[in-house]
Amino acid sequence: MFxxxxxxxxxxxxxxxxxxxxxxxxxxLNSNVIETDQISNKExxxxxxxxTWDFGTIVDGEVVEHTFRFTNTGSKDLVISxxxxxxxxxxxxxxxxxxxxxDKGEIKVEFNSNGxxxxxxxxxxxxxxxxxxxxxxxxKVFVEKKS
Numbered sequence: 001m002f003x004x005x006x007x008x009x010x011x012x013x014x015x016x017x018x019x020x021x022x023x024x025x026x027x028x029l030n031s032n033v034i035e036t037d038q039i040s041n042k043e044x045x046x047x048x049x050x051x052t053w054d055f056g057t058i059v060d061g062e063v064v065e066h067t068f069r070f071t072n073t074g075s076k077d078l079v080i081s082x083x084x085x086x087x088x089x090x091x092x093x094x095x096x097x098x099x100x101x102x103d104k105g106e107i108k109v110e111f112n113s114n115g116x117x118x119x120x121x122x123x124x125x126x127x128x129x130x131x132x133x134x135x136x137x138x139x140k141v142f143v144e145k146k147s
């Protein structure tokens with residue numbers, strides 16, 4: 001019986017040492033996977049100061065403009081392929097050249113209130129080589145009738 005306890009204890013110790021070695025191996029494998037993922041995930045990131053803008057109250061027929069400012073906080077050049085609004089009364093203008101990491105850019109948005117009334121919200125959809133590909137900006141304005 002004493003001999004069986006010694007054998008049992010020896011087998012148990014070998015199993016524990018073996019498990020410990022496997023977990024150490026898995027930790028280094030996992031850290032290699034994480035490092036590889038971080039290297040392969042280098043991409044542009046578009047970071048806006050603000051994604052919404054409220055023009056307040058304006059009179060029907062006024063044209064107002066706002067500039068959304070952003071920075072490429074990623075590690076590759078940012079390329080904006082398009083910027084489109086939810087209607088023709090809102091016209092975005094975006095940089096056509098690549099924005100280097102750390103550089104800043106602007107998207108100017110012009111809103112024509114002609115024929116609009118009350119509260120109006122418009123989305124501006126930015127498509128770029130970011131993850132996610134789509135970024136939504138929004139403008140809001142209250143349009144009063146001319147007196």
